Amino acid sequence: MKRWTLEEIGKLAGVSRSTVSRVINNHPNIRPNVRERVQQVIAETGYQPNSAARSLVSNRSRIIGLFMPSVLRSAFTDPYYPQIIQAISHACNQNDYIVSLFLSQTVEEESKMIQRIVGSGVIDGLIITAEHTDTSFIPTLQAYDIPFVQIGRPHDTTKDDISYIDVDNYAGAHYATSHLIQQGHRRIAQIATIYNTAGVDRDRGYRQALVERGIAVDEELIEVGDFSETSGYEAMQRLLLKKPTAVFVQSDSMAIGALRALHEVNIQVPQDVAIVGFDDLPSASQLSPSLTTIRQPIYRTGTLAVETLIDILNTSKEPVRRIVLPVELVIRSSSMAN
Amino acid sequence: MKRWTLEEIGKLAGVSRSTVSRVINNHPNIRPNVRERVQQVIAETGYQPNSAARSLVSNRSRIIGLFMPSVLRSAFTDPYYPQIIQAISHACNQNDYIVSLFLSQTVEEESKMIQRIVGSGVIDGLIITAEHTDTSFIPTLQAYDIPFVQIGRPHDTTKDDISYIDVDNYAGAHYATSHLIQQGHRRIAQIATIYNTAGVDRDRGYRQALVERGIAVDEELIEVGDFSETSGYEAMQRLLLKKPTAVFVQSDSMAIGALRALHEVNIQVPQDVAIVGFDDLPSASQLSPSLTTIRQPIYRTGTLAVETLIDILNTSKEPVRRIVLPVELVIRSSSMAN
DNA sequence: CTGAAAGCGCTAACAC
DNA sequence: GTGTTAGCGCTTTCAG
Numbered sequence: 001m002k003r004w005t006l007e008e009i010g011k012l013a014g015v016s017r018s019t020v021s022r023v024i025n026n027h028p029n030i031r032p033n034v035r036e037r038v039q040q041v042i043a044e045t046g047y048q049p050n051s052a053a054r055s056l057v058s059n060r061s062r063i064i065g066l067f068m069p070s071v072l073r074s075a076f077t078d079p080y081y082p083q084i085i086q087a088i089s090h091a092c093n094q095n096d097y098i099v100s101l102f103l104s105q106t107v108e109e110e111s112k113m114i115q116r117i118v119g120s121g122v123i124d125g126l127i128i129t130a131e132h133t134d135t136s137f138i139p140t141l142q143a144y145d146i147p148f149v150q151i152g153r154p155h156d157t158t159k160d161d162i163s164y165i166d167v168d169n170y171a172g173a174h175y176a177t178s179h180l181i182q183q184g185h186r187r188i189a190q191i192a193t194i195y196n197t198a199g200v201d202r203d204r205g206y207r208q209a210l211v212e213r214g215i216a217v218d219e220e221l222i223e224v225g226d227f228s229e230t231s232g233y234e235a236m237q238r239l240l241l242k243k244p245t246a247v248f249v250q251s252d253s254m255a256i257g258a259l260r261a262l263h264e265v266n267i268q269v270p271q272d273v274a275i276v277g278f279d280d281l282p283s284a285s286q287l288s289p290s291l292t293t294i295r296q297p298i299y300r301t302g303t304l305a306v307e308t309l310i311d312i313l314n315t316s317k318e319p320v321r322r323i324v325l326p327v328e329l330v331i332r333s334s335s336m337a338n
Numbered sequence: 339m340k341r342w343t344l345e346e347i348g349k350l351a352g353v354s355r356s357t358v359s360r361v362i363n364n365h366p367n368i369r370p371n372v373r374e375r376v377q378q379v380i381a382e383t384g385y386q387p388n389s390a391a392r393s394l395v396s397n398r399s400r401i402i403g404l405f406m407p408s409v410l411r412s413a414f415t416d417p418y419y420p421q422i423i424q425a426i427s428h429a430c431n432q433n434d435y436i437v438s439l440f441l442s443q444t445v446e447e448e449s450k451m452i453q454r455i456v457g458s459g460v461i462d463g464l465i466i467t468a469e470h471t472d473t474s475f476i477p478t479l480q481a482y483d484i485p486f487v488q489i490g491r492p493h494d495t496t497k498d499d500i501s502y503i504d505v506d507n508y509a510g511a512h513y514a515t516s517h518l519i520q521q522g523h524r525r526i527a528q529i530a531t532i533y534n535t536a537g538v539d540r541d542r543g544y545r546q547a548l549v550e551r552g553i554a555v556d557e558e559l560i561e562v563g564d565f566s567e568t569s570g571y572e573a574m575q576r577l578l579l580k581k582p583t584a585v586f587v588q589s590d591s592m593a594i595g596a597l598r599a600l601h602e603v604n605i606q607v608p609q610d611v612a613i614v615g616f617d618d619l620p621s622a623s624q625l626s627p628s629l630t631t632i633r634q635p636i637y638r639t640g641t642l643a644v645e646t647l648i649d650i651l652n653t654s655k656e657p658v659r660r661i662v663l664p665v666e667l668v669i670r671s672s673s674m675a676n
Numbered sequence: 677c678t679g680a681a682a683g684c685g686c687t688a689a690c691a692c
Numbered sequence: 693g694t695g696t697t698a699g700c701g702c703t704t705t706c707a708g
Contacts, residue, residue, distance in 0.1 A: 001481040001482045001483070003459070003482075005685060006685065006686065006687095007685080016695045016696075017685090017686085017695090018687080018688085018695060018696080019693085022687095022694085029693055029694090030693070030694085031693060031694090034694085046453075047457075048453075048454075049458060049685080049686070050394070050458065050459050051458040051459060051460045052390050052393035052394040052399065052459060052684085052686090053390075053394050053684070053685035053687090054685080055686095055700095056388070056391050056394050056684090056685080056686075056687095056700050056701065056702085057687050057688085057699080058686085058687070058700090059700085061390065063438070063460075066439075076420045076421075077417040077420050077421065077619075079415040081420055082414045082419055082420055083414075085423075085439070086414055086441055089439050090443070093440075093447070096454075098438050098440075098460060099438060099439050100401070100436050100437060100438045101404075101437050101439050102427070102431075102436075103423075103427040103428065105428070109431070113431065115386075116386075119341075119384065119385075119386030120387060120388060120389040121388050121389060121390065122389045122390075122401075122436060144339045144341075145339070229621060229624065230624065260624070260626065264626060281415075282415055283567060286567065286568065286571070286595075286598070288598065288602060343701055344703095345702095353679085354678065354679045354680075355679090355701090356678070356679060356681095356703080356704080357677090359702070360677095360703095367677055367678090368677070368678085369677060372677085372678085387701080387702070388700090388701050390700085390702090391700070391701035391702040392701080392702060392703080393684095393702095394685065394686085394700090394701080394702070394703095395683080395684050395701085395702050395704085396684090396702085396703070397684085
């Protein structure tokens with residue numbers, strides 16, 4: 001299959017290369033019959049513009065990068081990632097963009113990657129997942145004027161020049177904890193995380209909900225995990241010594257681990273210990289017992305990240321976009337005493 | 339941060355643009371002190387070649403595509419995908435390639451995508467996961483001379499012009515089934531899949547193992563799933579009516595569903611029914627009971643796919659590469675009667 | 677060993 | 693409305 005050029009298509013259609021270019025780019029002032037003739041030839045030949053040539057002259061590649069910094073090999077298997085990747089990929093297609101994937105496992109790899117991405121002009125913009133608190137590469141992006149949007153609230157809220165899409169982690173944790181209080185629980189433990197702002201916000205929501213109902217926060221009842229199932233399992237084992245009657249777990253994958261820990265020592269959920277998770281992963285409804293959790297709109301988050309970035313690309317970087325999506329308490333068996 | 343051009347770097351270093359280009363591309367015949375002076379300027383300025391210009395003149399983008407056709411929204415959450423994606427991403431980085439992601443959900447989307455990919459020359463080559471049996475896009479790739487390697491054996495084995503990386507699905511299923519026979523089982527059911535060649539090969543291995551030990555294959559004992567946990571759950575429920583004493587499940591995610599189905603009706607594993615899975619997902623060892631399974635080298639598969647593709651890119655398409663990686667039986671609790 | 681110059685395929689300013 | 697032309701930043705002959 002031959003690769004055609006504008007010049008050749010022009011010759012076949014009996015017009016100049018510019019006219020063909022205009023037809024392709026939908027310029028208004030083309031005589032209808034010329035336009036039609038050209039389109040005919042394009043259809044027959046299957047001509048498609050060379051993207052390198054286009055990028056070179058327009059300074060736009062129509063490629064956006066999805067940058068996921070320091071994703072641990074194990075944590076990446078959390079179903080959150082496939083979902084967000086799928087959403088982003090799909091939204092890019094819809095908008096005729098291509099998405100390139102950048103996964104780094106160490107901080108050094110990360111900065112090398114950023115250099116490569118930023119300097120060569122391969123990508124028009126970047127979507128960044130706010131995986132951890134080290135965001136030392138952000139100044140580089142800003143220095144090079146690479147538009148980007150972050151998924152998840154930025155760590156440093158004093159600088160408010162970063163566009164982001166977040167879900168309402170604070171409210172979610174507050175719903176979850178309040179729900180447990182309403183069920184009559186007082187010794188409500190938490191399996192927390194400390195790696196990103198989602199964890200920070202969920203922790204705040206948990207604490208605030210307790211305080212509002214006059215329950216003192218007991219630091220003994222807070223254990224830390226890293227979003228992996230194993231870490232949830234281990235955190236639950238530690239918590240068992242403290243005899244909580246309920247646990248708010250900051251992610252469903254850790255909640256699955258926690259359930260396993262309880263199951264192994266024959267503690268009944270929800271009768272002996274109630275559990276609420278966070279994410280509403282596909283499997284949450286299929287666990288036994290089915291998992292009460294906070295549903296966050298993962299797919300929508302990915303879609304919005306793409307649309308926001310493209311909007312920034314097409315207009316300007318101002319104003320900064322900040323979007324916080326609502327979450328929802330989904331009550332299932334793991335928290336219902338009756 | 340300014341974006342420099344070759345010309346400017348040349349001026350700063352007191353040489354021509356060609357010399358700078360030669361330094362960057364490691365051409366041999368450059369006087370050492372000139373080379374050094376140029377490298378100095380490059381380091382100081384942080385110069386990086388514009389990739390669009392490079393692609394235009396060299397016909398190479400250093401981008402490879404990862405094409406996953408018709409991935410169901412749910413099936414994509416199988417931890418297999420994150421693992422293979424991570425491996426491919428990492429291997430690309432190592433080789434200074436960028437990976438772009440193409441996920442299609444329908445066949446129409448798929449062919450649109452392929453058109454876009456091949457025609458515009460954005461990518462140098464493609465890695466394709468052999469998700470389903472419809473590979474109608476392959477002729478297009480061949481017509482456009484896009485190098486590609488497939489992950490998983492191609493469906494049509496009569497045409498042997500496709501390079502691929504596969505794991506030994508036949509042997510794996512044979513190991514699994516033989517192991518169950520060795521444990522004394524005779525009524526060995528299978529939860530199979532029918533969507534790709536992996537399923538076909540695993541089915542063959544299962545059947546062959548039975549036949550070799552003089553056990554007739556009972557079609558009643560074979561149920562079909564689609565790799566999802568839910569489908570494994572449902573298939574197991576159907577199988578229960580046939581009272582098997584052991585089940586070979588073609589994927590760990592389906593095995594997890596099967597275990598759940600057994601657990602719900604209080605059937606003990608492995609005492610009442612033994613289970614063997616396939617994949618050795620990270621969670622396989624952490625189930626209760628821990629899952630006997632076939633370990634396949636997912637990460638290695640991804641790495642090899644990238645390396646093979648790059649090799650093809652750098653040399654020629656001949657000879658066709660066919661790699662089949664060995665698998666391994668990992669015996670855990672779910673199959674051990676004693 | 678290095679520089680000058682052509683040209684990759686496209687867009688857009690400028691003529692007509 | 694349409695053609696002509698310059699030029700995006702790079703690699704690569706071809707001279708010297």
